Amino acid sequence: MKKLFMLSTLACVAMGVQAQSSVTLFGVVDNAVQNVRGAGNGHVTRLVQGANASSRLGFRGTEDLGGGMSASFWIEAGVNTDSGAGAATNTNNQASGVSPAAGGGGLTFNRRSTVSLAGNWGELRLGRDFAPSYLTLSAADPFGNVGVGSNFNLLGALGTSKGAQTGVRVSNSVGYLLPSNLGGIYGNVMYALGENASNAPGGTSSDGRHFGARIGWRAGAFDISGAHGRTTLAAGDYVQTDVAGSYDFGFVKLMAGVYREEVRAAAKGRADSWSVGATAPVGAGLLRASYTSTNQNAEAGNNDAAMIALGYVHNLSKRTAIYTTISLIDNKGASVLYNQGRAVASPGGNATGLDIGLRHAF
């Protein structure tokens, strides 16, 4: 999605050292007109960022240390490019750590903030990064987990409703990633700290601690992975377990996944979900479609739903596209939990969303 730019060091003067001394500045500006509607609750038309690819500004670079070793950094900030505001991060993987506290405003490197040491043994990575479980959760979504068609509208709803902070990214993490030379096998493990004191009250000393692992296999047109993540919380651990895969036939790419989301409180809430999706190139464009279904157990509240999403991306270049997406969420039973941004007020009511936008990467 991102075309990269080298900021050349002493360009033209010292070409020989260029490779080992570069910083890449990159980003996306993606704004869309969006209409979201929740049954019994009217609708909102708004300008949003990132309905095709999240708007961002980032800086990254790699240094060759010799002997197959390298060091690298990556800091990447979400930008609400509809208004210029920044996006919030989280400092301790708990609800108390949302920063800025008011829920956004100033720029933070919320999307990624890491330093790494890598070799043929793999990569050690420290900082804020994707939860391994999220990498699999999002792998089978033709809409890239953004915009009105994102299957995160359904797959992340249980955790979001319980205030979980680690469904997508995790701070204070120490991660290890497999090297890229394992015949298509890839994977990573992450351990992240909640940073509570050992004598924290009410058994909360481990709150915000996160462990995640992911393993996958990629071979030609085929790709599959499974992942698991657990965030320790005295009020009930938050657990995700996902398997997702895809096969690219060329004229169409098919993808599917199954997902389990759990809150292990006294009442062990659980949501079991699955999704299927497809993308198909059509000239300079790309058709996208998905169907997602989620079913909660009684402890979670029996909030079931299904979502269908359709979209088209018209590429003006590799970096620039215009696009549109529509989606319909069917809340089952008395559920009002699921929507694209406008809450549903009528029990069992539908929610709809429409995006029309312009995305430019740099």
Add this chain to the structure above:
Amino acid sequence: MKKLFMLSTLACVAMGVQAQSSVTLFGVVDNAVQNVRGAGNGHVTRLVQGANASSRLGFRGTEDLGGGMSASFWIEAGVNTDSGAGAATNTNNQASGVSPAAGGGGLTFNRRSTVSLAGNWGELRLGRDFAPSYLTLSAADPFGNVGVGSNFNLLGALGTSKGAQTGVRVSNSVGYLLPSNLGGIYGNVMYALGENASNAPGGTSSDGRHFGARIGWRAGAFDISGAHGRTTLAAGDYVQTDVAGSYDFGFVKLMAGVYREEVRAAAKGRADSWSVGATAPVGAGLLRASYTSTNQNAEAGNNDAAMIALGYVHNLSKRTAIYTTISLIDNKGASVLYNQGRAVASPGGNATGLDIGLRHAF
């Protein structure tokens, strides 16, 4: 004001693609010692940013899409370079949308945050940008609407006192700009969303919606434009209507404008203003002077005033200058509304301001 810098992509290696893959990093750091004094209320001496040109950091770029089409982005953050703090933006064009809520702190791309698609038919631009009416309001101010000499001290006072958020920039906008090949005719229209729900209480569903339009003509030394902007607010629409022009005789450039600012509440407050200004090059320097007068109707409170401002900018290069400005605001009748940053406490009292600063653009 800004000298631009190309961050070359694969510089020297792939010169042929350089034009289509560049990001420009740009900015201004301008700090000044400022003394502001309000009658009956003492004075303050402080270091301020942007008394000649607003301090900022920005990133922008353009991609050639072929066939006369191009895509571009522009994200630009205000920086309070006296302390390093960021500047606030607004997420919904209403008083509730100031972000960060506390009125500043973290960096935001408050000055501009847009993605564009352009062709010989003009430009479509999405995001946060100048209100069209502001472009004309500021066109005849020799002080560029910043520092103690800014005529916005008078021209924006009615809206500011009523909490209007759209006097300068507007978020969530969809804009169209005329192409540059119309024989000197230029102009743009903007429609921006307040992002309230259709069932918002108290008739506020349209609050923060903004419509603006501007048309102008530039020919040689001559430039004139007119603009209109209206922000919908249940408490009373905020409306600006401006005409401003300039003529550059070479040894002196003269400028003048007339401005109407309205708050269409039950009591239809209105301020009618005019300004004249001049700049004159003197060797490496530039003399600047302006006179501005504003008159409110009874519904707005009869707060009338006049301001005279004088300044000198000594250019050390195209990018760097030292400068000084003085201004006097004469509050008429019982007005205490107008000042350069230190409120007036004595009815009808004067306010004065002095800037001495250093501006560097990059």
Add this chain to the structure above:
Amino acid sequence: MKKLFMLSTLACVAMGVQAQSSVTLFGVVDNAVQNVRGAGNGHVTRLVQGANASSRLGFRGTEDLGGGMSASFWIEAGVNTDSGAGAATNTNNQASGVSPAAGGGGLTFNRRSTVSLAGNWGELRLGRDFAPSYLTLSAADPFGNVGVGSNFNLLGALGTSKGAQTGVRVSNSVGYLLPSNLGGIYGNVMYALGENASNAPGGTSSDGRHFGARIGWRAGAFDISGAHGRTTLAAGDYVQTDVAGSYDFGFVKLMAGVYREEVRAAAKGRADSWSVGATAPVGAGLLRASYTSTNQNAEAGNNDAAMIALGYVHNLSKRTAIYTTISLIDNKGASVLYNQGRAVASPGGNATGLDIGLRHAF
């Protein structure tokens, strides 16, 4: 610590102007696993930023104005790279000026934000910068005043406990720096504004005003400096007076300093401290050690302590290192004031700290 990168302007196209039109993008990403323990209060294990060098992102540049003159800018933001959050700055050098108010979140250029004009007469610098007294306070710390070994754990504790905001950096400053051609003599003076009104209540009109001065001499392996800083506060001026020096024998560099910290309230609190330190290169590595002692008078509370710190930095390149530091703070008498980040709860109890981290500069 930082390798610099030139963002070349029109690289290859206009080489002749390259020198006068460059922006340097620079930074550090340094994350460490840290364990801190306070007697009677348990311990915390966390990921922290900057235990070897503070994580940051900065932009700076210099313009040659001819005739020995130059203009420059420098904006540098602290980044909490363990979570991506920004670091707070201070807008008025008083406790009320912490920005963002909640104590961090959005990015600010808190580390430095200045514009300068320089010539063979020295440099005039406006904005936010280091307090001159801090430059000497930190000059004899082998740990660079960061991480669990920082002697600021002891030297800044009195001011920090009283809410002083100017122990390290000062906003709204006008500074003058001696030129670099004075035979090894260096120094600077700074005057900074608290920005209160002349009629501020309770005698606070001068609150936040800061004056600082520093003078030093560098000759070959020898370096010594003395500095003084005073921040005016109605509740009691905050004053620092420091002398520090070092001598580099090649196989070992020795450093020592004496420091006085005062709060001139009704009870004139004072802390007198001294430190000795050493660094020694060992192959690609660097050993570091320090001992610091502080003694408060009765008015300050008689909180005395000593700290010993040991560390090793293994350089993988000039820009990248892995490192570890341990430190022990011995609170004397009934003191609980001093720690590495985890408060001591047992009167006179010890505090310990451990860092293991990876630092990469760009």
